[in-house]
Amino acid sequence: MQGSSRRTGTMTDVHRRFLQLLMTHGVLEEWEVKRLQKHCYKVHDCNAPVEKLEDFIHNINSVLESLYIEIKKGVTEDDGRPIYALVNLATTAISKMASDFAENELDLFRKALELIIDSETGFASSTNILNVVDQLKGKKMRKKEAEQVLQKFAQNKWLIEKEGEFTLHTRAILEMEQHIRETYPDAVKICNICHGLLIQGQSCETCGIRMHLPCVAKYFQSNSEPRCPNCNDYWPHEIPEVFDPEKERGAGLSKPSRKSLRPRQH
């Protein structure tokens, strides 16, 4: 029978089930991950105490390390929600997607990715993306079909669609950050606070530095006169709220819509 000691880094069926399910979903929000963890315990080891999520994931990651796979934690760029994704560290290509998409579809994604990175807002319009459909590798794709493929990307959480424009889903950022930084070193934008890859964010109108929205929220929290950390000019944008998981999940509570502490300037 199995040894009774539970040292760190030991894989049991609880961890394996968790890993399988996370692999199936690809990416999950933190509250979903917690629920998933509890479920795996219930099914495979109902008497054991549920380990703290951070430690649980750390244990699994220590085993995954030698496989160049990792459960990575990230934060959504628009509202700072924590999410987890199973990420493949070893490859340069967009390999995770390859299990679901054909060659020409992957190339469409690459093109969309380039347009997103080059854009000022981090969004690429579907019109611009569809215009490059003729240049795709592999089987010829029509614009109608390409529209469907873009929707598929959104459903599978590689892209996010907002009013006809597309940006990268946090999952794609987690999975491909390294690849993006290496492939497009001149075009990528970096957050001044966390130094991570930046697709969407706010920028200083004077000196041009950029910050993620959740980084802005944290940095300027309860600061009535936010100033650019680089050039000290007034920070001209609305300061978002720091993400609070309690508020988010409270039953019957609507999302708070408090405005920033100082009046908006244009």
Place this chain on the structure above:
Amino acid sequence: MPRGQKSKLRAREKRRQAREESWDPVDAQATVSEEEEESSFSPSPDVKDDLQSSPASGTPSSPQVLGEVHSTTASAEAVSSTRFTEDASDQLEETLNALHADDIAEYWHRGPLDEKVVMLVHYLLYKYQRKEPITKVEMLRNVIQVYKRNFHEIFKRASEYLELVFGLDMKEMDPNRNTYVLINKLELSCDSQEHRGVPKTGVLMTILGVIFMKGNCATEEDVWKVLNMMGLHDGRNHFIFGDPKKLITEDLVKNDYLVYRQVPDSDPPRYEFLWGPRAYSETTKMKVLEFVAKANHTSPSAFPPYYEEALRDEKERAQAKSTARAQIAAMASARSKAMANSLSLPK
């Protein structure tokens, strides 16, 4: 043996470092296969690759799917700060169920073969998610390439990783020993005709356990009591299983895993569950008891009456199998006799 392993590792490490100064694929392959013969970690009696007709390994054209393992190796190695413990190889060989990451990471030392093992693991996971079987030819062409002669070792190590880390079993699908498929060990049934690999059968095994331990017939209340403990409630959608009532009274019944019937002469009508024919054919009372025992941190013998029954069931199944075999053999010989005499014997 551990001592021997350690000095072998040091020698291997020295050779690897020397090799890394001047990397030549042909050279590397020769050295690697030399090493492989000494390796006692994965005993492979028939290392020789029996597939003569594999495509030219000279063209390492990795598909667009898999890039090379590039500079992340360096950073990954820097990150992993591990200590080598002498017990590593013993532990691995004795308790395959307990995987200790720091021991593994250090032991596996990232040589070229290790890289191939990792690449193969990724490739196999990719095939698993696409629900495609895996052929040896594909593995050789897409992953193994110049290390053709080490296929067996690489394949074996990759399979071990998949089993230990993901709970996926490598099974040979084709009698010609060329095609494989990954089976989810944590699931009851082997065929993945349903869904996208979302496992429902932890629940099924639990229900079968309840039924068995209630004398092979459990009331609907009994079953719900247990399901409630797992977070499944009548009328409440579950984020994995959906509508639990539908799952247990319709889906699993339709698939012959469960029988759901009205308790005879019950008014108002009450219902009970029994094992379905497919449950009997795909699992056994002993397996279900083992599942229940494990989930409760104990062993089947902790439930004496059910353990007895499970043992009897095992015996009966074994007997039934041998009787069936005997019958088939008898029929076969009778038929051949009849054909020899060109007479049809009425039976």
